[in-house]
Amino acid sequence: MTDLILTPNIDGPDDFYAELLETHDGLTTEQSNALNARLILILANHIGDRKVLSQALGAARKE
Amino acid sequence: MNKIFETPLYPYTRPPDQDAAQTIRRRVVIIGAGPVGLATAIDLAQQGIEAVIVDDNDKVSFGSRAICFAKRPLEILDRLGCGQPMVDKGVQWNVGKVFFDDRQVYEFNLLPEDGHRRPAFINLQQYYFEEYLVRRALELQANGAPIEIRGGSRVIAIDQHDDHTFLTIDTPEGPYQLEADWLIACDGAGSPTRAMLNLDFHGRVFEDNFLIADVVMDADFPTERWFWFDPPFNKGQSALLHKQPDGVWRIDLQLGWDIDKEEEKKPENVIPRLKAMLGEDVKFDLEWVSIYTFQCRRMDRFRHGRVIFAGDSAHQVSPFGARGANSGVQDSDNLAWKLALVINSQAPDALLDSYDTERVHGAEENILNSTRSTDFITPKSDTSRLFRDAVLDLSERHSFARPFVNSGRLSVPCTYDGSPLNTPDALPDAPARTRPGSPCVDAPLGNGFLLDHMRGGFTLLTLNADAPDSITEGVTANRLDLPAEGQVAERYLGGAASAVYLIRPDQHVAARFPTYDEAQIRAAIRRAIGASQ
Ligand SMILES: Cc1cc2nc3c(=O)[nH]c(=O)nc-3n(C[C@H](O)[C@H](O)[C@H](O)COP(=O)(O)OP(=O)(O)OC[C@H]3O[C@@H](n4cnc5c(N)ncnc54)[C@H](O)[C@@H]3O)c2cc1C
Numbered sequence: 001m002t003d004l005i006l007t008p009n010i011d012g013p014d015d016f017y018a019e020l021l022e023t024h025d026g027l028t029t030e031q032s033n034a035l036n037a038r039l040i041l042i043l044a045n046h047i048g049d050r051k052v053l054s055q056a057l058g059a060a061r062k063e
Numbered sequence: 064m065n066k067i068f069e070t071p072l073y074p075y076t077r078p079p080d081q082d083a084a085q086t087i088r089r090r091v092v093i094i095g096a097g098p099v100g101l102a103t104a105i106d107l108a109q110q111g112i113e114a115v116i117v118d119d120n121d122k123v124s125f126g127s128r129a130i131c132f133a134k135r136p137l138e139i140l141d142r143l144g145c146g147q148p149m150v151d152k153g154v155q156w157n158v159g160k161v162f163f164d165d166r167q168v169y170e171f172n173l174l175p176e177d178g179h180r181r182p183a184f185i186n187l188q189q190y191y192f193e194e195y196l197v198r199r200a201l202e203l204q205a206n207g208a209p210i211e212i213r214g215g216s217r218v219i220a221i222d223q224h225d226d227h228t229f230l231t232i233d234t235p236e237g238p239y240q241l242e243a244d245w246l247i248a249c250d251g252a253g254s255p256t257r258a259m260l261n262l263d264f265h266g267r268v269f270e271d272n273f274l275i276a277d278v279v280m281d282a283d284f285p286t287e288r289w290f291w292f293d294p295p296f297n298k299g300q301s302a303l304l305h306k307q308p309d310g311v312w313r314i315d316l317q318l319g320w321d322i323d324k325e326e327e328k329k330p331e332n333v334i335p336r337l338k339a340m341l342g343e344d345v346k347f348d349l350e351w352v353s354i355y356t357f358q359c360r361r362m363d364r365f366r367h368g369r370v371i372f373a374g375d376s377a378h379q380v381s382p383f384g385a386r387g388a389n390s391g392v393q394d395s396d397n398l399a400w401k402l403a404l405v406i407n408s409q410a411p412d413a414l415l416d417s418y419d420t421e422r423v424h425g426a427e428e429n430i431l432n433s434t435r436s437t438d439f440i441t442p443k444s445d446t447s448r449l450f451r452d453a454v455l456d457l458s459e460r461h462s463f464a465r466p467f468v469n470s471g472r473l474s475v476p477c478t479y480d481g482s483p484l485n486t487p488d489a490l491p492d493a494p495a496r497t498r499p500g501s502p503c504v505d506a507p508l509g510n511g512f513l514l515d516h517m518r519g520g521f522t523l524l525t526l527n528a529d530a531p532d533s534i535t536e537g538v539t540a541n542r543l544d545l546p547a548e549g550q551v552a553e554r555y556l557g558g559a560a561s562a563v564y565l566i567r568p569d570q571h572v573a574a575r576f577p578t579y580d581e582a583q584i585r586a587a588i589r590r591a592i593g594a595s596q
Contacts, residue, residue, distance in 0.1 A: 033449055034449060034452065034453060034456070037449045037450050037452075037453035038453045038456060038457055040450075040453075041450070041453055041454060041457060041464060041467070042457070042461075042463075045463040045464075
């Protein structure tokens with residue numbers, strides 16, 4: 001079983017970061033929040049591994 | 064014509080006990096002729112145990128209340144001799160549709176597995192469910208079984224003793240006293256027994272109101288379960304439409320917390336809401352309207368010496384998921400054989416503690432599921448609503464999101480994993496679904512079905528294995544040899560070459576082994592009747 005990856009893992013971090021922000025372009029805060037929620041669900045499903053997901057939730061809570 | 068729920072089915076008649084010079088002692092007294100009290104009494108009486116039901120009313124449930132009955136309770140009712148009329152009358156459905164805002168987001172099919180006598184669900188008004196149970200009880204009584212339903216009999220005082228309970232029962236002709244060796248409190252969520260004995264009932268109350276309306280209409284809505292999140296006709300809330308027999312439709316509308324219940328119940332307020340939902344020109348009559356709130360609560364323990372709680376008196380869940388009556392019937396299924404064995408001195412009193420262990424486990428499972436459904440349907444915070452709406456939004460285009468949609472996880476039978484009555488699984492290659500603790504999975508057998516052959520007592524199922532016709536170790540287990548082929552083999556052998564199962568009277572698996580070993584089976588029986596501690 002793999003653990004949650006918490007070291008750099010994305011090629012071209014600046015590109016990705018820009019794309020993430022562009023995705024929210026023109027959205028109200030409410031729409032952005034909704035988009036973020038959808039994004040979390042999509043990514044979580046892609047990861048699938050319950051252990052990794054729990055680790056990610058913990059990391060996000062700064063535990 | 065009077066509706067069945069307006070017809071007295073067991074009106075008060077003065078029992079001889081009321082005129083006895085000395086207080087009469089009955090074997091088992093059951094308080095409450097709801098689904099659970101009736102099922103328990105029938106089960107006991109079928110085993111020859113005297114069961115007297117007292118109920119303050121003399122009719123079946125007013126209004127439909129429970130409408131959705133699951134496969135496992137139907138199988139239990141088959142054992143009680145009244146599953147067939149329920150299924151004949153009930154409406155079967157498999158398709159559900161989920162709507163969000165103004166559109167359908169997806170549709171599902173329960174796709175029940177084949178090779179079972181009973182369907183995954185039927186919809187049937189609780190008043191019919193109770194009527195068929197009452198009829199079965201009266202039929203047993205007419206045939207000489209020790210069962211009795213006393214209407215118009217309200218229990219007003221309870222005095223607990225070590226080996227019996229002393230009851231005061233009020234009737235239209237005044238009160239009388241009665242003693243019970245065993246008392247089973249099936250007196251519903253508001254249980255007066257619980258209050259009289261000063262017992263706890265902990266849990267969560269959900270701050271929400273639901274309007275429930277049963278309407279009679281000739282509409283060509285299909286026989287499907289329709290659930291709306293945030294629909295235009297009930298903004299910010301939810302709604303449910305579900306079909307029952309006799310052209311009756313169940314409509315559930317979430318109303319929120321700050322409402323005037325009496326106002327909302329008035330037809331002049333209900334009818335416009337329903338028209339907004341069903342369409343202006345649909346013609347309908349209101350059969351029953353009620354407003355309810357949700358609670359998910361349970362007692363710490365269901366057994367208190369000689370007083371035992373079953374059904375809503377012991378645990379209460381929200382209706383989403385249809386787990387109330389369905390789980391209450393499973394309580395009675397679990398309790399009746401144990402109590403009969405203890406009364407007949409075939410098992411130690413400690414067997415009844417396993418009722419507590421197993422059914423508390425069942426209640427926990429139901430409360431967990433029911434709480435989660437309620438949290439999804441009525442989000443309690445902005446963030447919770449944000450994710451809920453995100454799930455619904457995604458579910459329209461992406462199947463991955465659909466399993467998150469929770470409009471009620473419909474009742475599935477409880478597996479008693481970890482029960483002290485189980486012998487550890489000695490057949491790991493056989494399917495997990497028939498592991499110790501699980502209810503037997505039905506399968507076609509001969510011209511009928513497997514569960515038809517397990518209608519009381521312990522059973523020794525064998526597949527590709529020798530065993531004697533019966534074995535007695537305090538109780539007797541009779542052998543049922545199964546063909547090692549077809550769905551029976553799929554469900555009971557799986558990857559194993561041979562199997563011997565010990566099945567309890569409530570059709571739950573107690574133990575399973577690759578072959579018959581007398582000492583092992585004797586030990587498993589002792590354990591299953593609580594005699595090995
Ligand atoms: C709106 C709604 C929808 C529901 N939908 C479903 C569903 O789809 N599926 C499902 O499985 N469940 C459903 N339920 C739950 C279901 O109705 C209950 O779980 C079920 O009725 C519990 O049965 P019971 O026998 O434990 O108690 P009850 O049915 O409440 O019966 C208790 C009985 O005890 C009697 N009694 C009370 N006090 C005394 C006394 N002092 N002396 C004598 N008698 C007394 C009462 O008269 C009553 O007859 C629903 C409930 C509601 C409200």
